[in-house]
Amino acid sequence: MTGDQQQQAQQFARDFQAFMEWTQEVSERRNPPVIDQLHEHLGGTDHSVISREWSPVEHVNLQRALDVWRRQDGREVTVVGLSSPRHFSSFGLGELLSGDGLPPLRTGSPDVIDLASGPGQTLACWKRALLLVRDPCGTYALLVNGPQPHEEPDVRIEVAGVDTGAAQALLSDIDRLRSELNVFRGQSIVVESNRMGGLSLSFVQLPPVAREDVILPEEVLGRVDRHALGITAHAQTLRDAGQHLKRGLLLFGPPGTGKTHTVRYLIGRRPDATRLLLQGEALHSVSAVAGLARELAPSVVVLEDVDLVAEDREYGQHNPVLFALLEAMDGSAADSDLLFVLTTNRAEVLERALVQRPGRVDVAVEIARPDGPARARLLELYGADVLAGLPEDDRARVVDRTDGVTASFLKELIRRAVLAAAEEGRADRVSAHDIHTALDDLLDQSQSVTRSLLGLGDHEADDTDDEDGAPVEGPTPGVAPGASYGWFAYAPHARRRYRD
Ligand SMILES: Nc1ncnc2c1ncn2[C@@H]1O[C@H](COP(=O)(O)OP(=O)(O)OP(=O)(O)O)[C@@H](O)[C@H]1O
Ligand SMILES: [Mg+2]
Missing domain, CATH: 1.10.8.60 (Helicase, Ruva Protein; domain 3)
Known part of the structure; x- marks a missing residue:
C-alpha cells in the first residue's frame, strides 16, 4: 500500500467512526424517556406482543371499556399519551420495546378525538396511549392505537409483559366490557359509508309517528304490526317453542305512498331496540351491519330503497349486493330478536333473488296509493x-x-x-x-x-281503470302469471300492478 493509500484508508476509518458515533447519538437522542420507563416497568425488552383489532366504529366503545377497566379494584394504571408529528408512519408496542423504527415522540396527556357517544353527547377518545399496568395478573403494558387515517384504519390494542394466555384473557375482558357498554345499543343510528370505504354511525332522534297518522287500510297496517311487533311481544313463548324470532318484512309500492313513513312509525314503536337505518351506498356494508345488529339485539335493521343497489356487486364479490344482504339476514342467530325491514318501489327487481333465497323476507306488504x-x-x-x-x-x-x-x-x-x-x-x-x-x-x-x-305518474289522476279507483288486478311487472312464488303467498296484494 502506498503512503497515499494508507492516508486515505485512515481517513475513511476516521469518517466511518464519526458516522457510527453520529448514528448512535441520533438514535439515543430519538429514544425518548418513555422507552426507558417502559423497559423499567416491564423489567426488560424481550417480550412478545399480543394484539387485537376492532373496526373504527368501536373506538368510542373501547374507550368506554378502557375507562371502566383501568379503574377496577386492584388495578393501578399510568396513562402516557404518545404523539408524533403528522406523516410519520405509525408504530406498535414492538417498536416501542425495541426502540427501532420510531418517529420522534412527544409524551404527556394523550391526544384525543371527540366521538359521538349518544344523541348530543360526545366522549374524548385516545388517539394513542400507553398504559403501564399493575394488577393481580402481573406487571404489563397496553398500547392503544386509534384509527390512523390512510394507514391503520382499525383500532388496535397490544399487550406485552404477560404470557399469551393471560393477554388473550385480558383482551377478551376488555372486549366484553366494550360489548356491554356499547353506546349504540337501544339507539336510532344512521349507517353511512365513509370516504375510506368503512362505516360511519351517527345518532338520530326521529320524532315518533303515531299509528293514527299512518293512513293505510287497517288490514295492511295490521299485518305490518303483527309481523314487526307481534313477534317481539311473544318473543319468549316463541323461543320456548323453538321458533325463530328473526324476520324480514318488505314494504313495496310507488314513491310517496308512505313506506318510509310506516318505517318511522315502526321504529317509534320499538324504543327498546337498536334501530339501524341504511340506504344508498351503505347497503353495500350490510354484512357488517348485520353483525352489529346481532350484537346489539333486539335490533331493527331498515334497508331503504334496496332496488337501487340490488344488482350492484360488492368489491371482490361475484354476488349482487341483494344476495349478500339476504345471506347476512340468514346468517343471523335464530333466537335473537332481529327485524329486517326492506323498502322498494320496484318489487320486481328483488323478486328473483327473493325466490332463490326463500325464508329471508317472509312477509311482503304492498303500500298502495290511497283509496x-x-x-x-x-x-x-x-x-x-x-x-x-x-x-x-x-x-x-x-x-x-x-x-x-x-x-x-x-x-x-x-x-x-x-x-x-x-x-x-x-x-x-x-x-x-x-x-x-x-x-x-x-x-x-x-x-x-x-x-x-309526487308519485302521480304520467296519467290523469281521474283517468282510473275502474270506478272505485282500486288498483287493477293483474300480474306484477316481471312476474309470470300463475307462477308460484313462496314469499308472494304472504302478499295477496303483490300481484296487483301499480297504476302507473
Ligand atoms: N300513508 C301515509 N299516511 C300518512 N302520511 C303519508 C303517507 N304516505 C306518505 N305520507 C306523507 O308523505 C311523506 C312522504 O312519504 P314517504 O317518504 O313515506 O314515501 P315513500 O313511500 O317512502 O316514497 P319513496 O318510495 O319515494 O321512498 C311522508 O313523510 C308523510 O308525511
Ligand atoms: Mg321512502
Missing part, C-alpha cells in the same frame, strides 16, 4: 286546521279528483292551497277556489316532472 276514504283521512290529517271552512261538497270533489294520487301529492296540494290563501292574506282559511286551482295546477300535464316526483 277514497284514505284520501279523505289524509286531507283531514294534513289540512285539519286550514281546510276547516271548506264545504263538504268541495271536500268530496277534491277526494274524487285526486283518485290515483299518492299521500305526498295530497300533502303538497294542501301546502300549495295554503300558499295561495296566504298570498291573499288568509293563510288559516283555504277556500274551495284555492284548493281547486292548486289541484288544476298540479294535475297540469305540463308539470309532468313535478307530478312524477
Whole structure:
C-alpha cells in the first residue's frame, strides 16, 4: 500500500467512526424517556406482543371499556399519551420495546378525538396511549392505537409483559366490557359509508309517528304490526317453542305512498331496540351491519330503497349486493330478536333473488296509493286546521279528483292551497277556489316532472281503470302469471300492478 493509500484508508476509518458515533447519538437522542420507563416497568425488552383489532366504529366503545377497566379494584394504571408529528408512519408496542423504527415522540396527556357517544353527547377518545399496568395478573403494558387515517384504519390494542394466555384473557375482558357498554345499543343510528370505504354511525332522534297518522287500510297496517311487533311481544313463548324470532318484512309500492313513513312509525314503536337505518351506498356494508345488529339485539335493521343497489356487486364479490344482504339476514342467530325491514318501489327487481333465497323476507306488504276514504283521512290529517271552512261538497270533489294520487301529492296540494290563501292574506282559511286551482295546477300535464316526483305518474289522476279507483288486478311487472312464488303467498296484494 502506498503512503497515499494508507492516508486515505485512515481517513475513511476516521469518517466511518464519526458516522457510527453520529448514528448512535441520533438514535439515543430519538429514544425518548418513555422507552426507558417502559423497559423499567416491564423489567426488560424481550417480550412478545399480543394484539387485537376492532373496526373504527368501536373506538368510542373501547374507550368506554378502557375507562371502566383501568379503574377496577386492584388495578393501578399510568396513562402516557404518545404523539408524533403528522406523516410519520405509525408504530406498535414492538417498536416501542425495541426502540427501532420510531418517529420522534412527544409524551404527556394523550391526544384525543371527540366521538359521538349518544344523541348530543360526545366522549374524548385516545388517539394513542400507553398504559403501564399493575394488577393481580402481573406487571404489563397496553398500547392503544386509534384509527390512523390512510394507514391503520382499525383500532388496535397490544399487550406485552404477560404470557399469551393471560393477554388473550385480558383482551377478551376488555372486549366484553366494550360489548356491554356499547353506546349504540337501544339507539336510532344512521349507517353511512365513509370516504375510506368503512362505516360511519351517527345518532338520530326521529320524532315518533303515531299509528293514527299512518293512513293505510287497517288490514295492511295490521299485518305490518303483527309481523314487526307481534313477534317481539311473544318473543319468549316463541323461543320456548323453538321458533325463530328473526324476520324480514318488505314494504313495496310507488314513491310517496308512505313506506318510509310506516318505517318511522315502526321504529317509534320499538324504543327498546337498536334501530339501524341504511340506504344508498351503505347497503353495500350490510354484512357488517348485520353483525352489529346481532350484537346489539333486539335490533331493527331498515334497508331503504334496496332496488337501487340490488344488482350492484360488492368489491371482490361475484354476488349482487341483494344476495349478500339476504345471506347476512340468514346468517343471523335464530333466537335473537332481529327485524329486517326492506323498502322498494320496484318489487320486481328483488323478486328473483327473493325466490332463490326463500325464508329471508317472509312477509311482503304492498303500500298502495290511497283509496277514497284514505284520501279523505289524509286531507283531514294534513289540512285539519286550514281546510276547516271548506264545504263538504268541495271536500268530496277534491277526494274524487285526486283518485290515483299518492299521500305526498295530497300533502303538497294542501301546502300549495295554503300558499295561495296566504298570498291573499288568509293563510288559516283555504277556500274551495284555492284548493281547486292548486289541484288544476298540479294535475297540469305540463308539470309532468313535478307530478312524477309526487308519485302521480304520467296519467290523469281521474283517468282510473275502474270506478272505485282500486288498483287493477293483474300480474306484477316481471312476474309470470300463475307462477308460484313462496314469499308472494304472504302478499295477496303483490300481484296487483301499480297504476302507473
Ligand atoms: N300513508 C301515509 N299516511 C300518512 N302520511 C303519508 C303517507 N304516505 C306518505 N305520507 C306523507 O308523505 C311523506 C312522504 O312519504 P314517504 O317518504 O313515506 O314515501 P315513500 O313511500 O317512502 O316514497 P319513496 O318510495 O319515494 O321512498 C311522508 O313523510 C308523510 O308525511
Ligand atoms: Mg321512502
